[in-house]
Amino acid sequence: xxxxxxxxxxxxxxxxxxxxxxxxVGVILAAATVxxxxxxxxxxxxxxxxxxxxxxxxxxxxxxLSMSPKAFEHALADLCRRxxxxxxxxxxxxxxxxxxxxxxxxxxxxxLIQAKRYGPKTFVGxxxxxxxxxxxxxxxxxxxxxxxxxxxxxxxxxxxCTQVGIRVVDRGALALWAEGTGKPPWA
Numbered sequence: 546x547x548x549x550x551x552x553x554x555x556x557x558x559x560x561x562x563x564x565x566x567x568x569x570v571g572v573i574l575a576a577a578t579v580x581x582x583x584x585x586x587x588x589x590x591x592x593x594x595x596x597x598x599x600x601x602x603x604x605x606x607x608x609x610l611s612m613s614p615k616a617f618e619h620a621l622a623d624l625c626r627r628x629x630x631x632x633x634x635x636x637x638x639x640x641x642x643x644x645x646x647x648x649x650x651x652x653x654x655x656x657l658i659q660a661k662r663y664g665p666k667t668f669v670g671x672x673x674x675x676x677x678x679x680x681x682x683x684x685x686x687x688x689x690x691x692x693x694x695x696x697x698x699x700x701x702x703x704x705x706c707t708q709v710g711i712r713v714v715d716r717g718a719l720a721l722w723a724e725g726t727g728k729p730p731w732a
Contacts, residue, residue: 606720617662691730
């Protein structure tokens with residue numbers, strides 16, 4: 546009971562002080578709001594400049610060919626951000642259920658990208674694209690799916706993608722997308 550009275554008494558003192566110093570409180574709150582806005586703006590600008598620097602290095606197919614698979618996934622995420630996607634997440638790894646990058650396109654559709662950073666003599670096969678088809682809608686709740694590779698797909702995998710509507714971005718299409726002259730996977 547005594548503690549409750551002390552708390553109420555303390556609150557009364559604080560409220561009384563605030564009431565008599567309302568202008569000072571307003572100035573402090575306004576200054577804090579301005580500082581927070583400036584800090585947020587600086588962070589957003591720094592992130593944008595960082596993205597622009599990373600994407601500038603991706604204007605040619607060469608860097609993609611020497612990346613690790615994980616770096617390739619992050620590079621594709623950067624291309625998605627460059628081209629207006631939001632909510633871009635790199636989820637690749639063991640147990641990713643055929644999703645390496647998830648993003649929301651500029652038109653509001655969710656896209657799943659399966660990244661395959663392969664050498665020129667290794668092809669994306671039917672099993673890979675069948676996994677994508679089996680998970681992109683029901684597991685990842687996406688509207689679109691794409692397979693992006695530094696190589697190409699087997700004929701059977703290409704036929705399957707055409708049949709079910711999975712977008713294919715092979716080495717040539719990836720080079721054009723990276724340069725900014727080709728279409729992104731969702732277009």
